[in-house]
Amino acid sequence: MAAVEIRNVAKSFGPTDIIRNVTVEVPDGAFVVLVGPSGCGKSTLLRMIAGLEDIDKGEISIGGRVINDVEPKHRDIAMVFQNYALYPHMTIAENMGFSLRLARQSKKEIEERVQEAARILGLSEYLHRYPKQLSGGQRQRVAMGRAIVRQPQVFLFDEPLSNLDAKLRVQMRGELKDMHARFKTTTIYVTHDQIEAMTMADLIVVMRDGVVEQIGTPLDLYDYPANMFVGSFIGSPAMNFLKGAVRQVNGQQVFETGSGFRLPLHAAAAAPDGLMATLGIRPEHLSLSRAGEGLAGRIVTIEPTGSETFVVLQLGEDRISALLRQRLTASVGDELWLAPQLDTTHLFDSATTKRLTGS
Amino acid sequence: MLRRKRWLFAILAILPTLALFAWLRMFPIYETLRLSLHKWDILSRNKPFIGLANFQELMGDRLFHEALLNTTIIAFGVLLITIPTAMVLAALIHYRTRSRVSGFYETAVFLPHVVSLVPAAMAWKWIFDARLGPLNAVLTFLGFEPQAWLFDPTLSVISVIVLCSWQALGYAVLIYLVGFKSLPASLFEAAKLDGASGPQSFWFLSIPMLKPITLYVSVVTLVSGFNVYAQAFVLASDAQGAPGRQVRVLVLDMLENSFRNYRVGYAASEAVVLLVIVLVLTLIQFSLLRERGRA
Numbered sequence: 001m002a003a004v005e006i007r008n009v010a011k012s013f014g015p016t017d018i019i020r021n022v023t024v025e026v027p028d029g030a031f032v033v034l035v036g037p038s039g040c041g042k043s044t045l046l047r048m049i050a051g052l053e054d055i056d057k058g059e060i061s062i063g064g065r066v067i068n069d070v071e072p073k074h075r076d077i078a079m080v081f082q083n084y085a086l087y088p089h090m091t092i093a094e095n096m097g098f099s100l101r102l103a104r105q106s107k108k109e110i111e112e113r114v115q116e117a118a119r120i121l122g123l124s125e126y127l128h129r130y131p132k133q134l135s136g137g138q139r140q141r142v143a144m145g146r147a148i149v150r151q152p153q154v155f156l157f158d159e160p161l162s163n164l165d166a167k168l169r170v171q172m173r174g175e176l177k178d179m180h181a182r183f184k185t186t187t188i189y190v191t192h193d194q195i196e197a198m199t200m201a202d203l204i205v206v207m208r209d210g211v212v213e214q215i216g217t218p219l220d221l222y223d224y225p226a227n228m229f230v231g232s233f234i235g236s237p238a239m240n241f242l243k244g245a246v247r248q249v250n251g252q253q254v255f256e257t258g259s260g261f262r263l264p265l266h267a268a269a270a271a272p273d274g275l276m277a278t279l280g281i282r283p284e285h286l287s288l289s290r291a292g293e294g295l296a297g298r299i300v301t302i303e304p305t306g307s308e309t310f311v312v313l314q315l316g317e318d319r320i321s322a323l324l325r326q327r328l329t330a331s332v333g334d335e336l337w338l339a340p341q342l343d344t345t346h347l348f349d350s351a352t353t354k355r356l357t358g359s
Numbered sequence: 360m361l362r363r364k365r366w367l368f369a370i371l372a373i374l375p376t377l378a379l380f381a382w383l384r385m386f387p388i389y390e391t392l393r394l395s396l397h398k399w400d401i402l403s404r405n406k407p408f409i410g411l412a413n414f415q416e417l418m419g420d421r422l423f424h425e426a427l428l429n430t431t432i433i434a435f436g437v438l439l440i441t442i443p444t445a446m447v448l449a450a451l452i453h454y455r456t457r458s459r460v461s462g463f464y465e466t467a468v469f470l471p472h473v474v475s476l477v478p479a480a481m482a483w484k485w486i487f488d489a490r491l492g493p494l495n496a497v498l499t500f501l502g503f504e505p506q507a508w509l510f511d512p513t514l515s516v517i518s519v520i521v522l523c524s525w526q527a528l529g530y531a532v533l534i535y536l537v538g539f540k541s542l543p544a545s546l547f548e549a550a551k552l553d554g555a556s557g558p559q560s561f562w563f564l565s566i567p568m569l570k571p572i573t574l575y576v577s578v579v580t581l582v583s584g585f586n587v588y589a590q591a592f593v594l595a596s597d598a599q600g601a602p603g604r605q606v607r608v609l610v611l612d613m614l615e616n617s618f619r620n621y622r623v624g625y626a627a628s629e630a631v632v633l634l635v636i637v638l639v640l641t642l643i644q645f646s647l648l649r650e651r652g653r654a
Contacts, residue, residue: 099553
């Protein structure tokens with residue numbers, strides 16, 4: 001186990017900057033998820049930690065040792081790839097023991113460690129099979145086994161669950177968490193799936209265009225997104241954004257939407273009167289209200305799932321979605337009034353897209 | 360009705376190709392097989408059936424044995440040189456693709472494959488020349504004894520092997536390059552993280568994963584090795600200067616039997632032996648590929 005420190009790291013491919021001055025501290029034993037849309041640089045950053053990409057600027061250290069110029073094999077890391085990267089001509093046992101074989105460990109030692117990893121991952125009966133004789137989930141487990149047998153200081157995962165179906169993904173998520181709880185090895189995990197990030201991470205690093213947008217615990221990011229991007233990226237269904245302005249009405253600060261609705265603001269919101277702002281409301285924080293209270297719109301779609309109902313409303317030029325615990329008798333085209341919980345709304349500066357302090 | 364029409368159209372469409380294939384490929388093979396069981400002097404209309412007499416005679420033909428032995432040595436010699444060299448060269452070119460001169464290397468290696476055979480063999484004849492050749496000049500410069508490359512029975516076979524390998528290399532490298540490009544990069548990255556050095560990745564990953572390519576290149580190289588003719592004909596003359604005599608190969612033996620000795624049926628039986636060898640090698644390749652597919 002070791003802490004990983006990424007300090008002012010930059011990387012470009014030709015004229016394109018992929019990573020721009022990124023600084024992240026991964027505490028010893030933590031499960032850190034790098035999340036962001038495709039092309040945000042998360043995989044490149046992981047590959048830089050692994051030593052598969054050079055570091056143009058800045059430095060990365062593992063366990064206090066700067067590893068910029070250290071060979072990948074000497075970085076004491078193990079990586080699990082998206083496509084598993086299992087050696088097709090080797091059996092599962094040979095795949096898992098390959099690193100130990102290269103490290104000239106004794107046959108007995110290799111066999112013991114492979115057996116142990118296989119037992120933990122439930123692969124004991126497949127050790128003599130070839131990768132193509134296994135299912136996607138089993139192959140993923142073999143890839144994890146190959147990482148485990150090395151007993152590295154840091155595990156790196158590059159979108160390891162992307163090739164699995166939804167059900168298996170949920171199952172593997174649990175297995176990965178169990179594995180982390182068991183070994184307590186520092187883990188850096190890359191995904192574009194915010195649900196994976198939210199359910200697995202101790203700490204999430206949200207990236208966009210090679211820049212870190214926010215670092216925090218899953219609930220921190222959910223409750224206090226630093227900007228509109230993080231607000232929209234974290235949480236499913238995505239956060240609603242209403243454009244408008246901050247006004248003073250009867251001594252109280254309110255948010256006036258473009259379509260003329262006025263919503264009282266959180267007492268702590270510190271925004272100057274007249275500021276063009278965007279109000280972020282999560283769909284799950286909207287609930288049915290009496291006529292004249294909150295926001296009204298025409299129903300565009302209704303999707304009842306049994307336990308909850310997902311509705312989309314048209315509010316003038318804006319569309320908002322809501323996730324309601326109640327069942328609705330209304331139908332498409334009907335008018336519906338919804339009110340947000342005051343303390344869960346997020347006020348962003350429309351110009352900078354940054355969260356306004358205290359909101 | 361529509362299906363029948365389509366079927367008819369398909370048959371009509373491939374008929375010209377099939378007819379050409381049958382005429383140019385199948386008929387000569389059939390005719391060779393038929394001729395091998397007959398006696399024919401190329402001129403007479405009379406081709407009496409003699410059964411397996413030609414093959415029986417082949418068993419005791421010293422020249423045929425010599426030709427078969429030389430051809431086999433050359434074919435396997437070329438194979439032994441070409442496969443490892445081509446694989447290493449292709450690996451070097453592939454993993455240095457960022458180099459500006461990689462295109463030059465690819466062209467340089469492939470060029471011998473497209474150069475006309477006889478001029479290339481003439482150039483090598485000069486290289487191997489005992490008195491004027493640069494090879495002996497280099498050997499002498501390094502303090503070694505100059506060798507009679509094209510007159511010594513063993514060295515002349517080696518010289519033919521070198522020339523054939525030089526020519527076969529370009530094609531083999533090209534096929535291996537395609538093979539290397541199709542290997543997934545993530546496997547090599549995984550191996551790098553597992554602690555494998557470049558040569559270890561080559562040994563533990565590239566070689567086993569390129570097995571189908573190696574099998575294909577092996578058979579192509581072996582088959583062309585068994586068909587060696589012009590190289591030996593131009594390169595190896597005997598003491599009197601008769602071309603091809605120093606290193607007698609199967610195709611040369613066939614040509615001599617056909618057009619010098621006017622024994623076409625006998626030459627055809629040699630061709631049948633060559634055909635059987637090539638067929639067996641191809642069958643081995645297919646069975647090896649199938650075995651791999653089952654794994």
